[in-house]
Amino acid sequence: MRKRALLLSIFFLTMSLSGCGGNSSTGINSDNVVYVFNWGEYIDPEILTMFTEETGIEVVYDEFETNEIMYPKIKAGAVNYDLVCPSDYMIKKMIDNDLLQEINYDNVPNYVNIGEDYWAQAESYDPGNRYSVPYVWGTVGILYNKTMVTEKVDSWGILWDPKYKDEILMQDSVRDAFMVAERYLGYSMNTTDEDELQAAKKLLQQQKPLVQAYVIDQVRDKMIGNEAAIGVIYSGEAIFTQRENPDLEYAIPKEGTALWMDSWVIPKGAKHKENAEKFINYLCRPDIAYLNFDYITYSTPNMPARDLIEDEDIRTSPIAFPDLSQYVLEVQTSLGEEADRHLSDLWREVKSY
Amino acid sequence: MNNKKVRFLAGPYVLWSAGFIIIPLCLIFYYAFTDASGAFSIDNVAGIISYVNMKALILSMAFSLGSTLICLLIAYPLALILSTVSTKNSSLLSLLFILPMWMNSLLRTYAWQNILERKGVINGILTALSLPPLYIINKPPAILLGMVYDFLPFMILPVYNSVSRIDKDLINAASDLGAGYRQIFLRVIWPLSLPGVISGITMVFVPSLTTFVISDILGGGKILLIGNVIEQLFTQDSDWNAGAGLSMVLMVFILISMMITSKYDREDIR
Numbered sequence: 144m145r146k147r148a149l150l151l152s153i154f155f156l157t158m159s160l161s162g163c164g165g166n167s168s169t170g171i172n173s174d175n176v177v178y179v180f181n182w183g184e185y186i187d188p189e190i191l192t193m194f195t196e197e198t199g200i201e202v203v204y205d206e207f208e209t210n211e212i213m214y215p216k217i218k219a220g221a222v223n224y225d226l227v228c229p230s231d232y233m234i235k236k237m238i239d240n241d242l243l244q245e246i247n248y249d250n251v252p253n254y255v256n257i258g259e260d261y262w263a264q265a266e267s268y269d270p271g272n273r274y275s276v277p278y279v280w281g282t283v284g285i286l287y288n289k290t291m292v293t294e295k296v297d298s299w300g301i302l303w304d305p306k307y308k309d310e311i312l313m314q315d316s317v318r319d320a321f322m323v324a325e326r327y328l329g330y331s332m333n334t335t336d337e338d339e340l341q342a343a344k345k346l347l348q349q350q351k352p353l354v355q356a357y358v359i360d361q362v363r364d365k366m367i368g369n370e371a372a373i374g375v376i377y378s379g380e381a382i383f384t385q386r387e388n389p390d391l392e393y394a395i396p397k398e399g400t401a402l403w404m405d406s407w408v409i410p411k412g413a414k415h416k417e418n419a420e421k422f423i424n425y426l427c428r429p430d431i432a433y434l435n436f437d438y439i440t441y442s443t444p445n446m447p448a449r450d451l452i453e454d455e456d457i458r459t460s461p462i463a464f465p466d467l468s469q470y471v472l473e474v475q476t477s478l479g480e481e482a483d484r485h486l487s488d489l490w491r492e493v494k495s496y
Numbered sequence: 497m498n499n500k501k502v503r504f505l506a507g508p509y510v511l512w513s514a515g516f517i518i519i520p521l522c523l524i525f526y527y528a529f530t531d532a533s534g535a536f537s538i539d540n541v542a543g544i545i546s547y548v549n550m551k552a553l554i555l556s557m558a559f560s561l562g563s564t565l566i567c568l569l570i571a572y573p574l575a576l577i578l579s580t581v582s583t584k585n586s587s588l589l590s591l592l593f594i595l596p597m598w599m600n601s602l603l604r605t606y607a608w609q610n611i612l613e614r615k616g617v618i619n620g621i622l623t624a625l626s627l628p629p630l631y632i633i634n635k636p637p638a639i640l641l642g643m644v645y646d647f648l649p650f651m652i653l654p655v656y657n658s659v660s661r662i663d664k665d666l667i668n669a670a671s672d673l674g675a676g677y678r679q680i681f682l683r684v685i686w687p688l689s690l691p692g693v694i695s696g697i698t699m700v701f702v703p704s705l706t707t708f709v710i711s712d713i714l715g716g717g718k719i720l721l722i723g724n725v726i727e728q729l730f731t732q733d734s735d736w737n738a739g740a741g742l743s744m745v746l747m748v749f750i751l752i753s754m755m756i757t758s759k760y761d762r763e764d765i766r
Contacts, residue, residue, distance in 0.1 A: 215734035309631070315717045317732070356634045356716025370614055487733045488548075495548045495720040 176201040177418035180217075180224040182405070183208060183360060185279075187438035194425050200418050208359060209316055217242055223412045225419040230405050232318065234275050235268040235477035243274045243408050250420035251276065253427035261444035264404055267474045275406035276423050279441035281378035282402055282465065282472065283319060284395045286362070288388075291372035296394040299327040301373060303346070308353045312365055312374035315357035317490045318475055319401070320347060323375060326398045332473050335482045344489045348496040357494065366391055377403075379441030381462045386440075393462050399471030404444075527740035540741020549725055549742060553749070556722040559636075559711075560704030563643035564651075567700045568693065570644070571651040575692075576685075579660040586660075593652050601646050605713045608642055609633065612714070634716030642710040650699035658692025659685070694757050702750055722746055 183206040191202045205222075207213040210233040217227060217237070229237065237243050248254055254276060261277045269275045287296050291310065294301075302311055302323065314320050322332040324343035334340065355371050362374040367387045376384075381393035407423050409416055425431055432448035442463045443449060452458040478486070531537040543549055574593075578586045596604060611617045612633040619629040632638045662685060670680045708723035722742065729739035 209732065211732040211734075215731070218734070351718065354716075354718065357718060358716065368613070368615055484733060484735065487728070491548050491720065491725065491728065494717065495551050 174415075175199060175418070176203055177226060177415050177422050178203045178205075178222065178224045178413075179422065180205050180207060180213065180222075180227045182206065182228060185228065185405075185439060185441075187435050189438075190426070190431060190435055193431075194422065198421060198425070200421065202422070211317065217410050220410075220412045223414050224410055225413040225415045226422055227408055227410060228278055228405050229408060230403055230475070231265075231268040232475040232477045234406060234408055237408065237410075238269065238274055239477060242411055244411050244413065244416070245273045246276060246409060246423070247416075247420060250417060251424045251427065253424045256427050256429055256432070256445045256447050258444050258446045261404070264402070264474065265406060268476065269406070275408045276427065277404055277406045277444040278426065279379060279439070280402070280404040280444055281442050281463075282395055282470070283314075283322065283375065283377055283400045284381070284393050286366050286374045286376040286381055286384060286391055286393050288366065288369065288372050289390050289392055291369075296373075296392070297397050299323055299396045299398050302375070303327075303350055303353065305353060307372055309355045310372035311350075311354050312362045312371045313350070313354050313357050314362070314375045315359050317486050319375065320357075320490065320493070321486060322401050322475065324350075326396070326400060326471075326473075329398065332401060333476050333478065335478055340486070340489060344493055347493040351493065351496050377441070378462055378465075379439065382440040382457065382460065385462075395465070395470050397471070399473060401475050402467070402472040403475065524740045524743055527736050528744040529741075531737055532735075537737075540737045541744055543738055543741055544745045548720070549722070552720050552722040552725045553745075555719065556705050557749075559639060559643060559721065560701050562640055563647065563704045564697055564701045566640070566644050567648050567651040568655075568696065570648060571655050571696065572689075572693070574652060575656040575659045575689075578656050579662070590652070590656060594649055596645075597649050602709060602713075605642055605646065605710055608638070608645065609713050612638055612641075633714065634718055636715075636719065638714040639711050639719060642714040643704045643707065646707075646710065647700040647703055650703075651696040654692040654695040654699065655689060656692070658689045662688045690760075694760070697757055698754055701753060705750065706746060 177200055179202055181204065185206070186204075191204055195201055205224075207216070210230050213227065213229060214233060214236070216222065217224065218240070234243075257277050261280060262272050264280070265272055265275060265277050285296055285299070285301065287301075292301070292307075301307065302313070314323075318332075321340075321343055324346045325332050325334060325339065328339070328342055328346060330336075330339045330343065356365075358365065362376045363380045363384055365371050366374045366376070367384050369388070369390075376393070378393065378395075381391070384391050385393075407419075407426070409419050413419055426435065427445060429445060429447035429451060432443050432445035433451040436443045436445075436448060436452070440463070449458065449464070457463060528540050529536060529538065531539065544553065578589055581589065609616075612630075613619070614629070614631060614633065616633070622629050632641070666684055666688075667680055670684050675683065706723045708721060708727040711719050711721045711724055726739050726742050726746070729735045729742065733739075
């Protein structure tokens with residue numbers, strides 16, 4: 144879900160230094176544009192060029208690092224993005240706060256390529272599939288280095304094993320970090336029960352001395368570089384990291400994990416809604432979705448695109464396309480403003496522990 | 497020169513400071529003393545009393561004091577040496593110290609991360625020499641190193657400026673009158689260089705106190721400084737009120753420290 148913070152941070156730093164808080168390319172005056180706001184390294188850049196060549200629509204592309212960073216920008220409406228790609232629970236929050244507009248599926252005929260199961264999964268945060276079109280999906284799991292971890296990895300418990308002190312990379316993202324602790328304790332990852340939250344917080348505090356670093360995108364690079372033995376990571380990164388470092392293996396813990404989905408949504412303030420829908424439609428085209436999968440390696444919900452995958456191992460990969468019935472899976476939902484704030488406070492208590 | 501005629505020259509600066517200093521400050525002040533609904537509240541400023549925020553503030557103070565001291569210890573002797581070499585060489589030497597500033601500080605900090613990593617450059621060399629590896633990444637020393645590295649030029653420049661302007665005749669006179677090296681330094685050089693030292697201290701102390709990038713990149717997210725707390729409140733939590741409240745507190749701390757240093761400045765000059 145989250146790739147390379149570096150470029151993004153540089154982008155924001157230069158932006159804040161130069162004192163212009165707008166979008167990256169203010170030089171465009173033409174109205175035939177679409178403003179896209181996506182996760183870092185979450186699309187094959189070639190596709191943006193191809194889209195412009197084919198449709199004549201200019202793509203103004205910006206990136207964000209976490210759902211939480213993206214949200215206030217959309218809410219404040221400082222930049223009128225036409226298309227954003229948040230995760231499940233955040234889409235629910237945006238719908239609840241009336242920040243999104245319905246998608247006109249007449250303009251997105253390729254939506255039929257998205258598998259039935261994924262539309263069903265999306266119903267949990269977008270009832271009726273009115274506001275969002277699934278883009279990629281996956282699980283959260285443990286990436287480990289086979290040369291450093293010889294035991295069987297099938298539980299979140301390994302993240303609390305003192306044997307691996309300074310060898311563990313945790314996700315520096317509130318919901319995902321708490322998800323790990325909550326599932327390990329046998330709670331729902333959507334709990335708002337104070338006792339359960341406190342127990343999860345205590346567990347994360349106990350873990351802190353063992354953790355090498357709290358990172359987001361860098362889990363990938365650090366694991367490839369053999370910097371750590373174990374890291375919490377999104378399944379989409381697993382295939383990429385294995386390509387780069389064959390010693391790495393991905394496991395979904397038996398206590399259960401998050402089944403997540405990132406979808407395209409159109410904010411209320413969008414000025415180029417039709418262009419946004421054209422862009423979604425383009426991404427739903429099997430050949431484009433396949434091209435994109437090959438680049439970002441995050442599981443695509445696009446069925447014909449999946450059939451295009453030539454490599455048998457990847458087409459049937461249990462990492463990219465797991466048999467979901469085998470695992471305990473839960474979808475993260477929006478907890479509401481107050482609970483979000485409380486969780487952030489607890490997370491700071493963990494990190495300053 | 498006619499004062500009235502040139503006054504308009506200050507126009508651009510007045511506009512600049514109104515637009516980019518005064519108005520933003522007012523906005524921070526407004527957010528700091530209101531709650532989400534816009535009603536008056538001191539909760540945001542009082543938030544500093546919480547354990548997490550207090551710890552972050554104290555840690556930030558400790559780190560910035562440490563980095564300021566180290567910068568001064570490195571910069572002062574260097575400035576003295578630079579002031580004694582010939583002008584041609586000294587400009588070359590001072591260029592060497594400013595050269596890193598030509599590159600984005602964020603990139604340089606990321607470079608340090610790669611250098612200090614467990615499988616990084618330093619440890620690669622150490623292992624090749626069969627020496628024990630150095631594990632300081634994601635620990636306090638790495639943050640301190642990052643601060644010193646990033647802010648050292650801000651100490652060197654003002655100190656060098658003030659030291660190089662000391663009239664050599666004063667030093668010669670002191671030594672003619674029988675003052676030893678120690679006395680010359682304590683009674684002539686040090687007092688005359690103080691203005692540079694003071695501005696150097698401010699220019700290192702303030703950014704160290706407020707940084708969040710260095711602690712994030714070199715601290716592995718394990719050490720929460722007050723800058724990190726404020727940054728998270730603004731970006732992750734979108735709680736501008738609480739973030740502005742803590743910023744106000746931080747500004748007060750900076751003001752106090754500047755008042756203390758400028759007080760010493762004046763006393764010593766006298």
